[in-house]
Amino acid sequence: MSKKIFLEKLILIGFRKNYEVLFKKGLNFISGPMSTGKSSIAEMINYAFGSEKHKAYIEIGKSCKDVQLDFWIGEKKFKIVRPLFDFNRPVKLFRWNEEGADFEKNFDLLEIDSPANKQSLSAFLLNEIGLPDIIVANQSFSFRDLFKYSYVKQSIIDSENLLMERTSGSNLKRKPTFEIIFNIYNELLGDLKQQLKEKLKLIEFLNNKRVGVYEFLKEMNMLNDKTFQEEKERLRKILSTETNKLREIKASGKYDESLTMGLEGDISSLKEKISNFDTVILDKEKHIDKLLLLRNQYSNEIQKIEFILEGSLILNSYTFDSCPSCLNPISPKSGCTLCGSEFKDLSTEETKVFKSELLRLKRKLNNLIIFMDQQRGILIQVQEERKLSKDELHVKQRELDHLINHYISPYIEQIQHINYEIGKINNSLDQLEKNLSVVNQFSKITQDILEEEKLRDKLIKRIDSLEKEKITKKDVIQNLSELFFEILEEFSFPKLSNAFIRESNYLPYVRGVKYDELGSGGAITMTTMAYFLSIALLKLKNKNHLGLLIIDSPRKNLGADSKIDDEFKDEEIFNSIIKYFTSLKDKNDPAKTENPVEDIQLIVITNGNPDFLSEDDLIVKFDGKGTNELPYGLIDDVEHL
Known part of the structure; x- marks a missing residue:
């Protein structure tokens, strides 16, 4: 599960x-008019x-x-x-x-x-x-495949292609995903065993690699962080001692300012250069943010014009008895007297103007995107130049620090010898840092092994679960069909009969026909909701549903409408659907029902809400x-x- x-x-x-x-948990109702x-x-x-x-x-x-x-x-x-x-x-x-x-x-x-x-x-x-790591239809099984059973959007809820079964190429993973949800995917067990075999090989390889690194660290006596810190402290003490010796020998020397004046000038210039880079980077980032806002504005304007052109074609093909904006009775000649909407065809000249403006905006948007990419490239280049200057500053400062500690004295030979010793100690410290990277690699390999062993244990657990508790496809379809029928019954589906999920294609049938042959938008809407609800609510131990269901606008094709002679245009039907949603908490309680359903988070979006809906759920x-x-x-x- x-x-x-x-x-x-x-x-x-x-x-x-x-x-x-x-x-919140349970029912989440989102209510309001259109376009909010x-x-x-x-x-x-x-x-x-x-x-x-x-x-x-x-x-x-x-x-x-x-x-x-x-x-x-x-x-x-x-x-x-x-x-x-x-x-x-x-x-x-x-x-x-x-x-x-x-x-x-x-x-x-x-x-x-x-x-x-x-x-x-x-x-x-x-x-x-x-x-x-599940492969279906020679493709990786995706989270998006699973999420399709948790998000019933507007384009799906009254669709006659609810799982893209009519769309070539888009439905390859539809049936395997259904089988994965209910743990009846025939190929999954074999895939998991193959994954376990590969996981065991990877763990063996990492263990062998870990042994090799361990032997190296053992020889270097660097098996733990304490040893590393102790060695680092020892070398620093020796370095301090040798530096003090050098300082004492040179005590009578004379400081040569000419050796450092050039470096100090370079360091000052580099600091100013880095400061300028910081200013340019900040300004460039602000400029890019402003360009992003401008790009969004162009996109919005393009969308507006496309809506006008597309909406004009669609709206002009209809004759309205009521205003689509406010539902007020209208006169085709004068338009809506309530909200002022007019229903005039766009003239050819107006259409040309809109299309010309659309073309101009798209050209500007494309040029803006190209310009934004150029600005991002400039920003990356400036950031890289700043990094190079920072590295150069570090080198110059280190050289200056080294020079100001050197004095010209008669004891050149002793000075050179001590400098040689100091160099050896610095090399030892550098090597120590390199050894630390090996210690870190050892720790990373160990952590990788632990992570892979966790994944191995999960695979073993999943395989054992599949082998011991696998349910038959026939039982799943039978239980699902019963729940599907019960939901439609509580929805008050008119003349309900012979509602089931077919085993051959996992699609819903009502009144003995496939859902897309019902001949009513309201019937398809109710069937689609009941279908996704039954999949989400069916209580099975090893089910792989996300436990989340989002339903967007179930009122479409439902509710009272005196102008349409449709048995599904009944406000009582819509209220029955909402009452079913609100009753799911009780249906999940074994003490209140003989056949409890799965506990899910249900998010319902619709225009308006019935009076009986609890404020807690709204x-x-x-x-x-x-x-x-x-x-x-x-x-x-x-x-x-």
Whole structure:
């Protein structure tokens, strides 16, 4: 059984302020009108967990630079910080420090890449939840494959392609992922045994390498840090003694200032040069930050124009009885008298103007990106030049320190001899530092062995678990189908009959037909929700579900609508669905039900909320107006479009 994920906090890190959403265990209801940022909360969670990109949200682009997600995997707490609108940059991964009661300052940089890359976010998450190094359909099994069963977004909830089964190439890992969730993947056991074999070979290699380093350190009598420190202190005492001898011999000598004046001038120039570099670096970093804001503005303007052009084509193909903005009855000639919306076709000339402006902005954006890359290159070059100057300054200072301790005296031979001894001692100290690197290598190999042995033990445990407690596919499908039917029944699905999950393709069927043949958007919406809920809630000991389910906008195609003759357009049906969500806490309690379901964190996003919904479950509420002490939306401190 994999470890579960629990979301604690989402923060959009802004230029003026931060925008925060707190989550809790069980049901988390997010309510508000359209265009207030509800869906962006779900998408920002998805983006933090490694999606390739996010939508070009205009207000987020104006106000925010990073997304932060605080979450738990089992008993461990983590924080992900990922840049917005810069999709190729790595994410920062912070670990929680129990003693300090805060996240550690040091972080790991993780790439947005396949888990075949061990430095990727996907590889890290899979390793932490306990599902590392799995190959399906000749590809690495990804965290994103698993997360598809935890995020039911708007484009999926009423889709007739809910698991991309109709899309060539996109569904290769769909069925294996389903089997991995329920621990019925036939090839997994063989893969795990092969991984165990390779892990044992790696541990043997590291042990042999460790023995070789150990023998070297044993000969050098450098097996521990105490020995190293004692030897270092001994050499420093000898160096101090020899330096004092040199000083006494030269006591009668005369200091030659000409030997050091040139070095002092060089050192002064280098310090000034480094200071100038610091100023240039700071200015360049500020300039790049400003360019980043400008890039976001261009992206937002491009998105606006694309929305205008695309929206015009779509809206002009419809005749509206009611205003799509405020639902007020309208006259096609005069437009909406309530909100003032007009429904005029864009003229050919206006379309040309918009397209011309779009082309101009895209050209500017491309030029800006090229310029930003050039500026980053200049910054890196200046930083490298500063480092070289710093190294040169260190050499000059050391040479000056050496010269000012040398005096010209009649005892040149003695001075040369002592200088030779001092040189030998410095060489010994340098060699000691090199030996310390070998000691550190020994410690690292030891730590690597311990880490690999932990992974080996996890593999052995997983193999034993699979062999002892593996459930049959037939039992899984039967139990899943029963739960699927029960959920639809409590949803008040009209004329419910013959609802099940088919073993051959793992897809839902209702009234004896495949979900995409039901002929109703409301039916597909209810079936899709019940399908993902049944997968998340089915209580099996070795199930590998994340324990998290995000459902975005279940009201679509549901709820009262007198203008549409559809048996699913019934407010009671929608209320039944919400009541089922609120009842999950009791359904998880064995004392209150005969067949308890899995305990999950459920996040539901929808327009409005029923009166019977508990305030404890309503974690976020927007009103779209910024009145009644409620925020307008997620980004609540700027003028909204």
